[in-house]
Amino acid sequence: MSDTLLPLLKKLLSLSGLSAYEAPVREVIAEAWQPLVDELSVSRLGSLHGLRRGQGAEPRRRILLAAHMDAIGMMTTQVVDGLLRFTEIGGIDPRILPGQPVIVHGRRELPGYVVQPADRLLPKALRGKPVPMSHLLVDVGLPADEVAELVRPGDLISFAQPPIELGETVLAGHSQDNRASVTAVTACLQELQHMRHAWDVWAVATAQEEETLGGGFTSPFEIRPDLCVAIDVTFARGPGVSSDQRAFPLGKGVTLGWGPNIHPALFEAFQTLAKQQDIPFHLEVMPRHSGTDAYATQIVAEGIPSIVIGIPLRYMHTPVELVSLKDIRRAGHLLAEFIATLQPDFMNEITWDKANE
Amino acid sequence: MKSLIQKLVESIGPSGYEGATREIVRAEIAGLGDEQHIDALGNLIVRKGHKAANGLRIMLSAHMDEIGIIATHIDENGFVRFTTIGGVRPHTCFGGRVQFVNGVRGVIGGERLESQDKVHTFEQMYIDVGASSRADCPVKVGDMAGFERPFLDLGNRLVAKSMDDRISVAVLIEALRQFPANSPHEVYFVFSTQEEVGLRGATTAAYAIDPDLGISVDVTATGDMPKGPKMEVGLGKGAAIKVRDGGMLSDPRLVRFLVNTAEQHNIPYQLEILEGGTTDARVIQITRAGVPAGCISIPCRYIHSPSEMVDYGDVQNVVRLLTATLSGPITLE
Structure with a gap:
């Protein structure tokens, strides 16, 4: 990983930017992409669009790289005696919440902790088990009247754990889903600085993926690309995951999605290239919803051939998401190499029929 | 307004079969809009006002269908x-x-x-x-x-089988009647269909209108009953400005604008976080290249029962907040 990528990812993992409230992280991504693209803009939903023009003759084909920048987190629902009740933004496993440090984004930012009542004080039916979110609270340690002034329903609560390097190649932190992929797109843009490519490249950090795939629907509508690649994290093998479940070794390569959400000829093109380039990858079976922006991009407007590149991650949707930097670099490299191979007539080569031959 | 509410809530109009309700709305709004039509999904769409340099094309949506x-x-x-x-x-x-x-x-x-x-x-x-x-x-x-189930008038509290969402239909009609002459906006009042079976009417209406801003008006649940859900919203505490529901996050810039508008005009309001269910705003938000969207809600007890209860003061405050919102430029920041 180049010198700038690790600090960028660590910075991205230190920011909030929950779904629909992506501004803090968008600003940092814009700063990183500014020298790598020709134009930057922000969509009406808040997705960041970076255009890097190709060297082909106009009109040029367009490829859209979608990596969502929004993060899961929590939202205050009630302020009760100085403590905060909350609900989730995106999906959160409440078992991992008690004891987590958080930031409450009230009239000013307040550090706090997720806390739970003592087991004996819970309703009988709940004792001896993980406490459901409805009974968890956030304590910011201030007097009740002060909390009532500073916090109101709707205020965001984000995770506050700093990213931590584990060994040489693994980075732990909240929001690796999907800032790891934003970093991979950045790596791709960096590589493209030294490569020729005929197509226009639209790097998009999408908004609201965790809630509605909002950016995945709206950005391709605005940009009208010929191809879409969604880059997102996927399940790495970890505790309790048997090898026959769809999970992939951490740090041993990216995944290429395969299933109805994926254009088979586009898959074929990526697979062939990855083999040629010795980029390790696994086939990831996606029988239904790919769980990524590609599920939206495929059916935008008249339809867009789409594919998913996955970066394996352990402990999905927790504040200790583990990702290997090697896989991030591989994803960026594969994207850049693919873009460089795209000829002006590539769209004539990919048909559903051809993939079935 | 109560007789209008009674007429609307007592009409029968399950999703896809909103005809009787649509006829009532059509008669009530005769002559009020600049232009109106019924689209392929049965949405009744009324345009009012012209877009000035500092104005927006706004879609308001309240669904006519009921469960x-x-x-x-x-x-x-x-x-x-x-x-x-x-x-x-x-x-x-x-x-x-x-x-x-x-x-x-x-x-x-x-x-x-x-x-x-x-x-x-x-x-x-x-x-x-x-x-x-x-x-x-x-x-x-x-x-x-x-x-x-007949309409029941308890004074401040009104009860009916289809407050969801005829109360909001009544609110939109009233907002159309009180449309501010100085509004810089081109406003589409959409009386939508098939909300209860997947927000289908609003999906196509939003695509056709291609608005700059979308606001749905719908009911929301409350937490103010005995052993009710843990929820801050209550009857009689004002117009509910939605921050999120089970299907979307309101555009935070619109939430801020609505809060500021309510405060400037001394309109009672409450912030709403609804943990299940959603409204037409969800599909408006992801229409085309994206639309800043949110929802103003009318707090309602016993939603999806034959006796849905709202507070008449809340209803009037939602009309006031809508009218105040339409009366001047809208800045989203």
């Missing part, structure tokens, strides 16, 4: 088996009455239960329309019905 049932089988003795349209729950059904779109009325009965502690499942219930054979049953397979 209901559809006949699936008529047995040889004339009993009608049915399934649900939208989020009907079985414990609100037994002993209730329905009215079919064709005017036929009936009561909901159920098979004998093994235990009186149990609730009838939908499969165990049927509608008795007073027929004695399949031949003389006036209901055919595929006929749809709404629940029947």
